[in-house]
Amino acid sequence: MATATMTAKKEKSVLWDWLTTVDHKKLAILYLVAGTLFFVKAGVMALFIRIQLMIPENDFMTGQVFNELITMHGTIMLFLAVTPLIFGFMNFAIPLQIGARDVAFPFINALGFWIFFFGGLLLSVSWFFGGAPDAGWTAYVPLSTREFAGSGMDFYALGLQVSGFGTLISAINFIVTIINMRAPGMTMMRMPLFCWTGLVTSILIVFAFTPLAAGLALLMLDRIFSGQFFLPDMGGNAILWAHIFWIFGHPEVYILVLPAFGIISEVVPAFSHKRLFGYTAMVFATIVIAFLSFMVWVHHMFTIGIGPITNSVFALATMTIAVPTGIKIFNWLFTMWGGKLVFNTAMLCAASFVPTFVLGGITGVMLSMAPVDYLYHDTYFVVAHFHYIIVGGIVFGLLAGLYYWYPKMFGHKLNETLGKIMFWSLYIGFHLTFFIQHILGLIGMQRRVYTYLGGQGFDMMNLVSSIGSFVMGAAIVVLVINIVYSAYTSERITVRDPWDARTLEWSTPTPIPEYNFAQTPQVRSLDPWFYEKVHGDGTMKPAEPMGDIHMPNGSILPFMIGLGLFIWGFGMIMLNMDNPIIPPAIVIGVGFVITFGMMVLHSKEDHGYHIPVDEVKKIEKGVG
Amino acid sequence: MSDEMSKPFPKSAMTEDERYELKRETRIQVISFAFMIGLTIMSFLSVSTETIVTGFAIPFILLLGAVQFFLQLFYFMHLKDKDHGWPNTFFTTGLVLMTPMLIALILLLGVTKW
Numbered sequence: 001m002a003t004a005t006m007t008a009k010k011e012k013s014v015l016w017d018w019l020t021t022v023d024h025k026k027l028a029i030l031y032l033v034a035g036t037l038f039f040v041k042a043g044v045m046a047l048f049i050r051i052q053l054m055i056p057e058n059d060f061m062t063g064q065v066f067n068e069l070i071t072m073h074g075t076i077m078l079f080l081a082v083t084p085l086i087f088g089f090m091n092f093a094i095p096l097q098i099g100a101r102d103v104a105f106p107f108i109n110a111l112g113f114w115i116f117f118f119g120g121l122l123l124s125v126s127w128f129f130g131g132a133p134d135a136g137w138t139a140y141v142p143l144s145t146r147e148f149a150g151s152g153m154d155f156y157a158l159g160l161q162v163s164g165f166g167t168l169i170s171a172i173n174f175i176v177t178i179i180n181m182r183a184p185g186m187t188m189m190r191m192p193l194f195c196w197t198g199l200v201t202s203i204l205i206v207f208a209f210t211p212l213a214a215g216l217a218l219l220m221l222d223r224i225f226s227g228q229f230f231l232p233d234m235g236g237n238a239i240l241w242a243h244i245f246w247i248f249g250h251p252e253v254y255i256l257v258l259p260a261f262g263i264i265s266e267v268v269p270a271f272s273h274k275r276l277f278g279y280t281a282m283v284f285a286t287i288v289i290a291f292l293s294f295m296v297w298v299h300h301m302f303t304i305g306i307g308p309i310t311n312s313v314f315a316l317a318t319m320t321i322a323v324p325t326g327i328k329i330f331n332w333l334f335t336m337w338g339g340k341l342v343f344n345t346a347m348l349c350a351a352s353f354v355p356t357f358v359l360g361g362i363t364g365v366m367l368s369m370a371p372v373d374y375l376y377h378d379t380y381f382v383v384a385h386f387h388y389i390i391v392g393g394i395v396f397g398l399l400a401g402l403y404y405w406y407p408k409m410f411g412h413k414l415n416e417t418l419g420k421i422m423f424w425s426l427y428i429g430f431h432l433t434f435f436i437q438h439i440l441g442l443i444g445m446q447r448r449v450y451t452y453l454g455g456q457g458f459d460m461m462n463l464v465s466s467i468g469s470f471v472m473g474a475a476i477v478v479l480v481i482n483i484v485y486s487a488y489t490s491e492r493i494t495v496r497d498p499w500d501a502r503t504l505e506w507s508t509p510t511p512i513p514e515y516n517f518a519q520t521p522q523v524r525s526l527d528p529w530f531y532e533k534v535h536g537d538g539t540m541k542p543a544e545p546m547g548d549i550h551m552p553n554g555s556i557l558p559f560m561i562g563l564g565l566f567i568w569g570f571g572m573i574m575l576n577m578d579n580p581i582i583p584p585a586i587v588i589g590v591g592f593v594i595t596f597g598m599m600v601l602h603s604k605e606d607h608g609y610h611i612p613v614d615e616v617k618k619i620e621k622g623v624g
Numbered sequence: 625m626s627d628e629m630s631k632p633f634p635k636s637a638m639t640e641d642e643r644y645e646l647k648r649e650t651r652i653q654v655i656s657f658a659f660m661i662g663l664t665i666m667s668f669l670s671v672s673t674e675t676i677v678t679g680f681a682i683p684f685i686l687l688l689g690a691v692q693f694f695l696q697l698f699y700f701m702h703l704k705d706k707d708h709g710w711p712n713t714f715f716t717t718g719l720v721l722m723t724p725m726l727i728a729l730i731l732l733l734g735v736t737k738w
């Protein structure tokens with residue numbers, strides 16, 4: 001048994017390799033590619049929305065299409081674009097930063113990706129089967145019940161259920177990895193901040209995606225199996241959905257922003273050439289934010305009529321989040337203070353994140369004052385608030401991470417000139433689009449309306465906002481050009497550490513061998529790589545002798561399980577289609593059999609394979 | 625790779641002491657499981673028979689529930705074991721987060737119904 005598995009890996013075709021990979025570095029790239037595709041898709045939708053709103057009484061699209069576009073834009077951006085992009089960076093950086101050879105469960109890692117991917121696909125095919133979901137990304141009942149919403153909402157409930165499941169198991173995997181796989185000497189309080197925010201985000205996912213899954217299950221029961229959880233006429237409770245959704249929803253916004261915080265906390269010290277100011281305070285601020293994010297959900301429901309006492313309690317709770325957030329802001333500023341600053345594209349994105357995020361935080365605190373929120377609620381002011389956080393904060397954070405880790409991932413840097421053009425056009429376009437939406441909201445323009453009458457003072461500002469969005473679109477095009485252009489023209493990176501950075505991932509050779517570390521490194525301080533460069537001889541001390549390296553085998557089963565869930569979910573949706581070509585029960589059955597059949601196949605023993613020590617030595621010499 | 629990998633863990637890697645410990649653990653699990661089934665049956669009986677008055681049945685069931693809860697956590701979910709710091713942290717976090725949430729929901733939804 002064991003001897004059979006010891007033969008070296010056979011050569012695989014490129015496609016098969018990517019479909020079966022369980023290597024965290026390759027899955028990271030899959031996440032990035034999938035996330036980018038969804039990002040571009042939702043971005044194009046946003047441009048359509050802005051075209052429709054560019055002039056008053058526009059008839060570029062109908063109200064129905066508009067509703068479908070805003071719903072899909074929000075849902076895709078949050079669940080299928082930003083989440084996988086974050087997971088891409090977490091997958092790539094976390095095992096390297098803690099000195100591990102892979103995540104704790106490589107198979108589960110691949111499974112998480114493919115389930116997420118097929119869930120996203122399930123949501124996306126709704127366009128071809130009677131229209132996309134149209135009740136907003138919040139899917140408030142009764143708007144999202146069968147009475148008012150078409151089959152699109154079925155795709156929403158099932159698609160998010162499936163992709164959320166993938167997200168959940170990936171998060172559990174990250175928790176186990178960070179707790180168990182740290183290299184010797186890498187104590188919790190020596191972990192890079194990106195690992196900390198990755199850990200806390202994963203914990204938030206475990207605690208927040210479970211209520212979402214429950215809520216979606218109830219919605220599915222209501223819609224597909226004639227349940228009555230949310231139907232007031234039948235004794236159900238419509239407010240319950242709003243509660244469940246926001247118990248998930250507010251932590252979700254921090255799930256998205258905390259990894260961005262982490263990236264900023266890596267990039268800012270690296271290009272200030274200083275250690276992160278107030279590391280301990282940063283860690284505790286992260287934990288406090290995570291805790292508080294569960295205690296504030298009612299601030300999304302101030303105007304629902306819960307009453308003044310509840311509103312006050314939750315208003316106060318919401319305001320307290322500003323305290324740990326403020327701690328973080330000041331720590332980034334103090335990190336830059338007096339440092340040897342290098343303003344390349346990564347640093348520009350990271351540094352501009354700070355003031356933009358502060359603006360989003362300030363409007364957040366304004367929104368948290370319950371009485372005034374009656375004025376702001378459901379206007380463009382809220383839209384401006386969360387886009388300052390999400391675009392100005394998260395997207396810039398992700399871009400900083402992209403430019404920072406790109407050389408490690410792909411072996412060459414991105415072009416700086418194009419990078420700066422991208423940064424400035426995106427920055428200007430972003431403020432053009434969204435700053436003016438604050439004012440639009442304050443003078444009374446409601447969100448989620450597909451058109452408006454002229455002559456109310458909205459016309460000019462909407463035009464400006466739309467122009468800004470085109471500038472942003474152009475900036476993303478520049479980014480894509482940059483990726484292609486750099487692939488052909490940038491010089492290959494052969495050094496380990498092109499940025500003169502501080503954390504462990506920069507101690508690995510470029511390109512990274514599949515086992516990451518030939519010998520597990522011994523960590524002697526916070527910022528271990530920097531420590532060895534200054535106090536040691538510039539190489540990591542090994543914590544173990546050179547030996548055979550045990551690696552997991554690739555597997556197609558994760559892909560197949562994802563496919564099975566896709567078919568299964570689609571069959572459930574077919575239950576309510578008017579004239580399905582195939583009986584839904586058969587489709588459900590096929591999906592069920594594939595899903596569980598693959599699980600049965602997986603229970604066969606598979607101990608992976610070994611890379612013999614001679615081979616390791618050869619690879620290590622080759623990459624210098 | 626050793627040939628031991630295909631063997632179950634107790635055969636390949638555990639010492640005599642550890643195996644003894646495992647046996648004891650299994651016994652405790654079975655006993656506590658049977659005890660909890662007993663508790664559940666008792667609570668069912670207390671509502672299904674006419675002889676027990678409601679005024680007694682409700683607090684009684686709540687009490688049984690509380691006992692059950694702790695047994696589950698400490699025995700089934702291994703909260704009592706040492707070196708379980710991380711799982712315990714997660715359990716506690718879950719409790720700390722969910723308790724105020726549930727109370728809030730009961731208070732908020734219980735009063736007004738739409």
Ligand code: HEM
Nearest residue numbers: 253254257299300322361364365367368377378382386389
């Ligand atoms: C100091 C921190 C923050 C405070 C005090 C705050 C406060 C608020 C409040 C009170 C609302 C409700 C507004 C309304 O509907 O009337 C809101 C909405 C929103 N916030 Fe924040 N927020 C903060 C940070 C964030 C962060 C970090 C994110 C995202 C990563 C975020 C994303 C959102 C989103 C997406 C909505 C709108 C949800 C919707 O109705 O569709 N917020 N915020």
Ligand SMILES: [Cu+2]
Nearest residue numbers: 249250299300
């Ligand atoms: Cu919120």
